[in-house]
Amino acid sequence: MAIAAETAWLSIRELGRKLRGKEFSAVELAEFFLDRIERHGKTFNAVVTVTRELALRQAAAADRDLAAGVDRGPLHGIPYGAKDLLATAGIPTSWGAAPLKDQVLDEDATVVRRLREAGAVLAVKLSMVEIAGGLGYEQAHASFTGPGLNPWNREAWSGGSSSGPGSAIAAGIVPFAIGSETWGSIMTPAGYCGVSGLRPTYGRVSRHGAMALSWTMDKLGPLARTADDCGLVLAAIAGADPADPSASERPYRYPAPEPLRPPFRLATLKGATDRVQPEVRANFEAALEALKPHATFTEIELPELPFNTVASTLIACEMAAAFEGLAINEQIWEMTAPEDRLGLHSSLAIPAKDYINAQRIRRKIQQAMDALLAPFDALVGPTLSTVAGPIAVNFREYHQAWPGKSSGGAENSSGIPAISVPNGFGERGLPTGLKFVGRAFEENRLLAIAAKYQQLTDWRQRRPDGL
Amino acid sequence: MSRPTVNRRTFAKSIAKRIAAGSLAAGPLALGAPLVAAEPQKSATPPAPEQPPPPAELILQLLAQFYPRPLDEAQRAEIVRQIAEDQARSKILSGFALTNADEPAPVFAAWRSEG
Numbered sequence: 001m002a003i004a005a006e007t008a009w010l011s012i013r014e015l016g017r018k019l020r021g022k023e024f025s026a027v028e029l030a031e032f033f034l035d036r037i038e039r040h041g042k043t044f045n046a047v048v049t050v051t052r053e054l055a056l057r058q059a060a061a062a063d064r065d066l067a068a069g070v071d072r073g074p075l076h077g078i079p080y081g082a083k084d085l086l087a088t089a090g091i092p093t094s095w096g097a098a099p100l101k102d103q104v105l106d107e108d109a110t111v112v113r114r115l116r117e118a119g120a121v122l123a124v125k126l127s128m129v130e131i132a133g134g135l136g137y138e139q140a141h142a143s144f145t146g147p148g149l150n151p152w153n154r155e156a157w158s159g160g161s162s163s164g165p166g167s168a169i170a171a172g173i174v175p176f177a178i179g180s181e182t183w184g185s186i187m188t189p190a191g192y193c194g195v196s197g198l199r200p201t202y203g204r205v206s207r208h209g210a211m212a213l214s215w216t217m218d219k220l221g222p223l224a225r226t227a228d229d230c231g232l233v234l235a236a237i238a239g240a241d242p243a244d245p246s247a248s249e250r251p252y253r254y255p256a257p258e259p260l261r262p263p264f265r266l267a268t269l270k271g272a273t274d275r276v277q278p279e280v281r282a283n284f285e286a287a288l289e290a291l292k293p294h295a296t297f298t299e300i301e302l303p304e305l306p307f308n309t310v311a312s313t314l315i316a317c318e319m320a321a322a323f324e325g326l327a328i329n330e331q332i333w334e335m336t337a338p339e340d341r342l343g344l345h346s347s348l349a350i351p352a353k354d355y356i357n358a359q360r361i362r363r364k365i366q367q368a369m370d371a372l373l374a375p376f377d378a379l380v381g382p383t384l385s386t387v388a389g390p391i392a393v394n395f396r397e398y399h400q401a402w403p404g405k406s407s408g409g410a411e412n413s414s415g416i417p418a419i420s421v422p423n424g425f426g427e428r429g430l431p432t433g434l435k436f437v438g439r440a441f442e443e444n445r446l447l448a449i450a451a452k453y454q455q456l457t458d459w460r461q462r463r464p465d466g467l
Numbered sequence: 468m469s470r471p472t473v474n475r476r477t478f479a480k481s482i483a484k485r486i487a488a489g490s491l492a493a494g495p496l497a498l499g500a501p502l503v504a505a506e507p508q509k510s511a512t513p514p515a516p517e518q519p520p521p522p523a524e525l526i527l528q529l530l531a532q533f534y535p536r537p538l539d540e541a542q543r544a545e546i547v548r549q550i551a552e553d554q555a556r557s558k559i560l561s562g563f564a565l566t567n568a569d570e571p572a573p574v575f576a577a578w579r580s581e582g
Contacts, residue, residue: 359571360572
């Protein structure tokens with residue numbers, strides 16, 4: 001039985017209903033998405049490895065389980081893609097880097113294992129910026145799989161470093177994907193590709209088996225069609241893990257036992273729309289207007305703290321420790337982007353006292369951000385100051401005119417969660433995003449507000465032409 | 468694993484001597500290398516005293532010893548620029564008001580396996 005093309009754009013719950021209603025089997029659903037991956041994935045440079053055999057095996061097991069009355073939950077039989085920094089036993093895990101493209105690890109990442117136990121079907125390893133962008137890339141051509149292309153406009157970048165997950169969701173080639181963020185790597189592709197992306201609290205999700213760029217900054221999280229989908233995926237992957245001491249013991253349940261209800265207490269940053277593209281400003285203002293009947297708004301300001309200096313120093317020092325080997329064995333010189341061949345060197349010479357001072361100031365940042373956000377359910381702002389830039393243009397050059405006022409350094413050095421959902425379109429037909437940021441371990445508040453916004457608007461139902 | 472024959476401070480002093488003598492960039496410095504500065508060439512007129520290279524240049528020279536790989540001028544300039552950025556960040560971090568009681572964010576804990 002042929003599966004309707006519309007299926008590519010359904011949410012996880014909608015797919016689950018059809019699967020359990022026997023409109024298609026898990027194997028048929030896997031075949032449907034595998035065909036889309038093989039047809040469209042390379043078009044956007046989104047795919048590293050298609051795991052067809054594994055997917056069909058896992059889908060067949062999902063069908064057998066359902067027939068036997070074993071239902072593993074909302075992700076049962078749902079195909080997904082994993083950013084290629086997640087270890088998958090016996091399947092290459094490249095970290096986006098040319099010299100590591102044949103690297104095979106011998107164990108599944110905890111996230112991959114948990115998704116398997118939840119009945120999800122691994123269909124594809126998705127492309128990414130080499131070494132998750134830690135080497136300081138300044139252009140889209142920074143992966144051995146080619147620049148991530150945006151399904152809304154193939155002349156534009158998909159964002160990074162989770163470029164494959166962003167493109168894959170926007171192109172409807174998988175219902176959900178797992179990405180990672182150290183500083184911006186989920187928010188950016190979610191914003192640029194017009195999809196929903198959740199960056200969980202640091203420690204909410206085990207990173208065991210994920211490439212370490214920065215042990216104290218890395219987070220794993222879902223990109224999907226809706227905020228609700230992100231909650232369902234987070235519930236499957238969250239939780240303590242003896243293999244990752246940073247993984248929190250705090251329990252996570254989704255849907256929340258007592259969901260947050262309007263009116264939402266929202267904060268906006270003073271000057272949030274200064275020096276952003278006009279469409280970004282207009283779409284943000286329209287989003288606030290849509291939320292107005294369901295929320296109160298208070299303007300706040302970030303405290304004066306060296307957020308970006310702290311975040312940059314932490315990442316640089318931890319990356320230097322994690323990847324010194326690339327300089328020693330000279331694989332660094334095989335990176336795709338010329339600037340990435342140089343980006344590690346200076347970090348190798350940062351004094352230890354700078355790293356320790358950054359961690360000392362970080363504690364003050366955490367306390368200040370928590371105090372700032374405590375009276376609110378979320379801080380809302382534009383995800384990015386621009387739509388995605390043209391593939392050939394250097395990032396610094398592109399952002400010069402529209403630097404915006406980002407709180408990304410404050411958020412990521414604090415380890416607090418955020419979600420980006422689409423909120424309209426800007427120049428060259430490219431999407432813009434709306435971001436909600438919350439206190440540590442308050443993902444469910446963010447999901448409730450974002451889900452409400454998605455009920456009020458239809459941006460998440462838009463899809464690129466020709467797909 | 469054998470221990471190096473010189474300690475960290477002696478090694479650093481030897482590097483400083485060699486930088487001052489202008490001999491550091493000549494080749495990789497091994498931990499076992501003799502700790503003497505290259506003898507300056509004799510000349511009829513004493514050379515004008517030289518200013519030491521800027522700190523970013525010195526750090527680049529050190530890096531070149533530890534991770535030897537020929538760099539062209541553009542590559543050297545880019546790495547020096549990045550070192551200068553790190554140093555600017557270093558100044559911000561050092562200038563931040565911290566007290567002796569301000570501990571780093573991650574909490575270290577003693578650990579033992581189960582059982």
